[in-house]
Amino acid sequence: MKLYGGGKIITGLIIFFFLVTFPFFLNIGKVNAKPEPKIDTPEIQKLAEKKCIEPKAFMRAEHMKLLNDWRDFAVRNGQRLYVNSEEKQFTISLQNTCMHCHSNKKKFCDECHNYMAVKPYCWSCHIAPKEKES
Ligand code: HEC
Numbered sequence: 001m002k003l004y005g006g007g008k009i010i011t012g013l014i015i016f017f018f019l020v021t022f023p024f025f026l027n028i029g030k031v032n033a034k035p036e037p038k039i040d041t042p043e044i045q046k047l048a049e050k051k052c053i054e055p056k057a058f059m060r061a062e063h064m065k066l067l068n069d070w071r072d073f074a075v076r077n078g079q080r081l082y083v084n085s086e087e088k089q090f091t092i093s094l095q096n097t098c099m100h101c102h103s104n105k106k107k108f109c110d111e112c113h114n115y116m117a118v119k120p121y122c123w124s125c126h127i128a129p130k131e132k133e134s
């Protein structure tokens with residue numbers, strides 16, 4: 001059987017298929033790209049040892065809890081000094097401690113959070129850093 005104009009219809013369908021799915025193809029790379037939080041900020045470059053306030057694996061898994069504890073220490077107990085597992089002292093402050101080093105919120109915090117679709121609501125009150133990278 002021969003359908004008049006069948007070729008054109010098929011070509012049309014193929015083009016239609018690509019137009020509809022093209023945005024999806026464009027996104028494949030982005031969706032699968034693992035987040036790569038950047039630590040190349042001016043403050044971190046100054047550090048002799050590129051360390052967070054606690055070991056990296058701990059920070060990665062527990063920073064939300066740590067921040068919660070920090071808020072409770074500061075707000076409920078008025079405690080402003082944090083002594084880490086190596087007896088080093090840090091001021092308890094989201095803005096002046098965490099974000100002082102991690103002054104690239106977009107390429108650090110947001111990099112992971114966007115990927116995981118979490119949106120901490122902190123920045124409606126706490127001031128996000130002026131983006132700084134080096
Ligand atoms: C003195 C500078 C400094 C401070 C202060 C600091 N960080 Fe970090 N942070 C770093 C560095 C450097 C790394 C990378 C550590 C490594 O690679 O071992 C890091 C790593 C991390 C990681 C893990 C990133 C990953 O790729 O897994 C998280 C999460 C994190 N920090 C959150 C925080 C939070 C939240 C605070 C405040 C409670 C904070 N940091 C305070 C310097 C700092």
Ligand code: HEC
Pocket residue numbers: 035037060063064067098099102105108109110112113116118119120121122
């Ligand atoms: C290595 C990836 C990574 C980095 C870097 C990171 N986070 Fe997170 N963060 C997460 C993940 C994953 C969650 C969600 C955890 C969960 O739901 O159990 C989270 C959750 C949080 C939460 C709790 C939000 C909620 O609604 O429960 C806060 C607050 C937070 N992050 C703050 C920060 C800050 C501030 C920074 C930058 C200094 C940062 N995070 C950097 C991965 C990261």
Ligand code: HEC
Pocket residue numbers: 067068070071074075092093094095120121122123124125126
């Ligand atoms: C409704 C406003 C508001 C929101 C939202 C908010 N905070 Fe706070 N936070 C405050 C206030 C006010 C203080 C007390 C400041 C002080 O005593 O210096 C504070 C103190 C803190 C402190 C201890 C002191 C300091 O300067 O950092 C931490 C840590 C903290 N908040 C973390 C968080 C995190 C993490 C989030 C998001 C999950 C968050 N906060 C969301 C208002 C808020």
